[in-house]
Amino acid sequence: MDTFSKFTSMLLQAEPTVELFDSFVDHWKSITSYYIETTDDSRPVRQTDIPWHLKQMLDILVxxxxxxxxxxxxxxxEYLLQHKLLETLCTLGKAQGRSS
Structure with missing residues (x-):
């Protein structure tokens, strides 16, 4: 029974990490879906939810x-590095800068 309680304790401690990871990925998906779905290239990023999503991602990383x-x-x-999120953000920023 002691092993079971230790295992349960580990799962409870890991759960916030899983929720943070899911939240991190959801924020990233919100950013990328904006670029996929938007038709208004003239709208400055400051006037979108992108800065808020980036701030949430940063807070999660910290x-x-x-x-x-x-x-x-x-x-x-690991997700940020493996999926090259910073490179993607740079590419999106450069593309928006050229279209403005």
């Missing part, structure tokens, strides 16, 4: 970093 006990990279940071 929180995740503070919660790391070991030197391992957190799930959200």
């Amino acid at each position: 929180y995740e970093e503070k919660q790391q006990v070991s030197s391992d990279t957190g799930a959200c940071m």
Whole structure:
């Protein structure tokens, strides 16, 4: 029974991480879906929800970093790196700068 309670405790501690990861990915999907669905290229990014989504993503990364006990990279940071989110943001920003 002791092993079961330890396992349950681990799952409860991991749950916020899973929720943070899902939230991180949802914010990213909101940003990319804006660019896929928008037809108004003249609208400045400041007038969209993109800055808010980016701030939420940053807050999640900072929180995740503070919660790391070991030197391992957190799930959200891994996602950011593996999916090249910063490169994509740069590309989107450059494309919008040229169309303005």
